[in-house]
Amino acid sequence: MGPRNIRSDSEHQTPFGRSFTSSSPIAASAIARDLASYSEDDQSPRDGASPSSTAYPVGSYISNARSLAGSYRRPSNFTSISHATIIPWTGEQQTLSKSEHQQMIEEERHLLSDNHVIPPEHAHGKPHGLQHKVSGLLSAAIGQGSSSRRPSRSQRSRSRPRELDGASENTALLRETMDSGESGSEMGSEEIDRKWDEAVAAGRIQTTWQREAKVIGKYSLPLMVTFLLQYSLTVASIFTIGHLGKEELGAVSLASMTVTITGNAVYSGLATSLDTLCxxxxxxxxxxxxxxxxxxxxxxxxxxTIPIMVLWYFSEHILAKIVPETEVAKMAGLYLKVALLGTPGFACFESGKRYLQAQGVFSASLYVLIVCAPLNAFLNWFFVWKLQWGFIGAPIAVVITETLLPICLFIYVYFFVGSECWCGSSRRAFQNWGPMIRLALPGLIMVEAECLAFEILTLASSYLGTSELAAQSILATISSITWQIPFPLSIAGSTRVANLIGATLVDAAKTSAKVSFCGAVIVGLFNMVLLSTLRSYIPRLFSSDPEVVDIVAQVLPLCAAFQLFDALAANCNGILRGLGRQEVGGYVQLFLYYVIAMPLSMGTTFALGWGVMGLWTGVALALGLVSLIEGIFISRADWNRSVQEALFELHDFCVRGIEGVRIHVV
Structure with a gap:
């Protein structure tokens, strides 16, 4: 899609119906129409006008095409759903907040210091405070969702400047005589920007394996915590209900599959349009x-939500026609009838995350999950076992948790940060929906396409029997839990590669990609050894049924074997996002999942009679091929092309930013 220029005011006077057919660039035309209808009473302080404003003026950080601030893009708040790694397109570079801009300047300061371009910060005895070292570590955490036209660009997270304390003798490949009269910490942002531009142009900014490992490790840790907490909202019900019986375990698995396909994936996919619009x-x-x-x-x-609620309310009759086990379908339908009460809250939470993300606030989701995830686990245990409510207790706990999620997010906004962007109730909220829907549909299709491929396996297992359905539920849960480690690692690698590519540091980006690859190998091997060693013990955490435990123990070695491929596939997708070649991963994965994995899994399961083992055979082969094909592509890719595209998009963003300022003045 070409550059998005804001059009004249006469073109903005478009009624609701015409917003679906507008030929102007989608997001830009939507914002322009809103700006045209904006009254003076609606205005909030401009970026530089208020000391309390969180925004940073556009022109202040795009003057240097090689700067980290100029290449910066925020990580998207995508939700961890199944093994979905194709992050939907949103296509816009975001305006930095003041804190984000300052972090980028500090990152440049440390890179210059590490490469001996400027004196180290401690050159005059200035200590490094612990507060600076850990400042903002948790703020990189996100919850679900999605990103930019080249999703890699939207996943460029805020760098952690104080993670790179102290220059090492190994980090400097070129040295120059430094002015000892002024330490790096005393230099202003303009001086840092000038020296950065000179150093990059001279090829003096280098990095090392040790340095990148430290950065990527600290990027990924808070992300891992966030993803594990968010996935625990689903796992808690399976853990709790599994020991009631294999029918109950199969039912909650079937219900969770329905919730993912017809509920969570829909909300997460549609809400991706806010990544652009907000x-x-x-x-x-x-x-x-x-x-x-x-x-x-x-x-x-x-x-x-209205048709979703209707679907869930009558799901018992629908599932009874799809799955052969009537009792399982009945209990799954009961679960969904209760769970539908939590859908409005989850929809608010998905929208609220992106509302805060647009302002550069990423820690809110993590803080909310730190409160709600343990509460969800406690409520599941309390209702199911303590109060003896049985199966029905789990969906009640889910409803309470999903209702609390947006409430906690609102409390965070009200008392801490983010309220300056709240508009209150307005009739304009019911106008100009066309661009929003047009941007939302591609995200919905992509998310649904990926999750559906894995959820089909659960549906297929129901035709093997109740025990097999319960075993498949446990195996899918275990694989998803282990995946919450390499996927955040891939996001961290993508973020680092994207930032370095945007700063035109190709060699440093390649070094970072190699470190990310090695990290994926280590994580994959760790998961492999863990599942292989504990294959006789892990199933008992989910179920007490001997038959179910035996099936899981037999298939776990296969699941353990493809953990390495799973980690490498996630890593390759992350690097592709960093290079702006997300579409390659999308084409490869969708082809292999639907053309190779699904037919092979169905054939080995039903035609050859391999049972649950057959379901995972196709998945294992597909993941191996994904990592192989994408790895070959990355090794042969033109990284300089990604640099040129990043510079072009920055120039386009600069032009549109200046044009936006002109509109405001008029």
Missing amino acids: SQAYGSGKRKLVGLQMLRMVYFLWII
Whole structure:
């Protein structure tokens, strides 16, 4: 899609119906229409006008094409759903907040210091405080979702400047005589920017394996915590119900599959449009447009919730015609009838995450999950076992948790940060929906396409019997838990590669990619050894049924074997996102999942009679091929092409930012 220029005001006076057929660039035209209808009373302080504003002026960080601030893009708040690694397209570079800009300047300062371009910060005895070393470590954490036109660009997370304390003798490949009269910490941002530009142009910015391992490790740790906490919302019910019986375990697995395909994936996919709309609104200088975009999405998702609720309410009859086990279908339908009460809250939470993300606030989701995830586990145990409510207790716990998620997020916004973009109730929230929906549909299709491939396995296992369905539920849960480690690692690698590519540091980006690859190998081998060693013990954590435990123990070695491929596939997708070649991973994965994996799994399961083992055979082969094909592509890719594309997009963003300022002045 070409450059998005804001068009004249006469073109913005478009009624609701015409918004679906507007030929202007989708997001830009939507923001322009909102700006045209904005009144003076709606205005919030401009970026430089208020000391309390969180935004940073556009022109302040795009003057240097090689700067980390200029190449910066935020990580998207995508949700960890199944093994979905294709992050939907949103296509916009975001405006930095003041704190993000400062972090980028500090990152440049440390890179210059490490390469001996400027004196180290401790040159004059200035200590490194612990607060600086850990500052913002948790703020990189996210929850679900999705990213930019080249999703790699949206996954460029804020670098952690104080993670790179102290220069090592090994980090400097070239040295110069430094002015000892001024330490690096005393230099202003303009001086840092000038020296950075000179150093990059001279090829003096280098990195090492040790340095990149430290950065990627600290990037990924908070992400791992976030993903594990978010996935625990689903796992808690399976853990709790599994010991009631294999029918109950099969039912909760079937219900969870339905929730993922028809509920969570729908909300997560549609909400990806806010990654573009809220970010552009924030960059326009009209902060309350961010809240307006979020409010539109909330109302839209609530409308979508109506057919979802109807589907879940009558799901017992639908599932009874799909799966052969009537009792399992009945219990799954009961679960869904209760769980539908939590869908409005989950829809609000998905929208609220992206509302805060557009403002550069990433820690909110983690803090909310730190509160709600343990509470969800406790409520599952309390209702199912303590109060003896049995099966029905699990969905009740889920409903309470999903209702609390947006409430906790609202409390965070009200008392801490993010309220400056709230617009309040407005009739405009029911107007100009066309661009939002047009941006949302591609994200929905991509997320659904990936999750459906893995959820089909659960549905197929129901035709093997109740024990097999329960065993498949446990195996899928175990594989998803182990996947929560390499996937955040791939996000960290993608973030680092993308930032370095944007700063035109190709060699440093390649070094970072190699470190990320080695990290994926280590994580994959760790998961492999763990599952192989504990294959007789892990199944008992989920079920007390001997037959189910035996089936899981037999298939776990195969699941353990492809853990290495799983980690490498996630890593390769991360590097592709960092290079801006996300579409390659999308084509490869969708082809291998649907053309290779699914037919092979069905053939070995039913035609050859391999049972549950056959279901995972196709998956194992597909993951191996994904890692092989994408690895070969990455090794032969033109990394300089990614640099040129990054510079082009930065120039395009600069032009649109200046044009936006002109509109504000008019």
